[in-house]
Amino acid sequence: MTSVLVPVAYVIIIFGGLFVFSYYYRKHTATKAFEPYFPTHAERNAYITLLQKTDPPANDALLKSALVRRAMADVQRVLRIREDKPAMQNLLQKGSIGDDLWNSLLAAEKELEGEIMEVVAEANTFVEGWGQVIFPTANEMLANEKMRAAFDRTNELKAELEVKYAQQAKYEVTPKPAESSTPSKPTNDMLSPSNDNASSDNEGSVTSKSGNKTKKRK
Helix, strand or coil, X not given: CHHXXXXXXXXXXXXXXXXXXXHHHHHHHHHCCCCCCCCCCHHHHHHHHHHCCECCECCHHHHHHHHHXXXXXXXXXXXXXXXXXXXXXXXXXXXXXXXXXXXXXXXHHHHHHHHHHHHHHHHHHHCCCHHHCHHHHHHHHHHHHHHHHHHHCHHHHHHHHHHHHHHHHHHHCCCCCCCCCCCCCCCHHHHHHHHHHHHHHHHHHHHHHHHHHHHHHC
């Protein structure tokens, strides 16, 4: 009987200790202040400052513009979390990063959810139903700003490419040697056949004349 109770008590003590440790560890990490994953939300602070301004109060157009800018910053943070979370999860499983960074990302994600709900509620206070379309509008505005920035850099990139390829062409092109335009003088070999022909013609005429003379003598 005693031999059976000893292993059972050992298992109870082990699992009980693990449970107590995990409970206090979760409690400690829940109350621990993590380093913020994102910097201070400047667009939210600007909107709240304008909203609290009373002398004179900010007009609706300025408040709407500030709220859209706030939504654009939130969209950028959502995209950042979507890109970082899978990679960070893999690094956490491999032990390349600590729990502090992972918990900081989770805290930023949870805070961002509340921020999105707050922006939607603020948008509906200006125009009913605007909260449903403010984030798609902010996403389109971000895409337009990226396209405008790329278009503005077109001339700069063009100038850089022109300088780059002009330097390559300068090193690749080499001057060719100039060809002589004066005609070459004929050599003696080119004149020798004519001399041979002339001599053969002279010999033929001499033999023909001597032949005529012998015929007359006869």
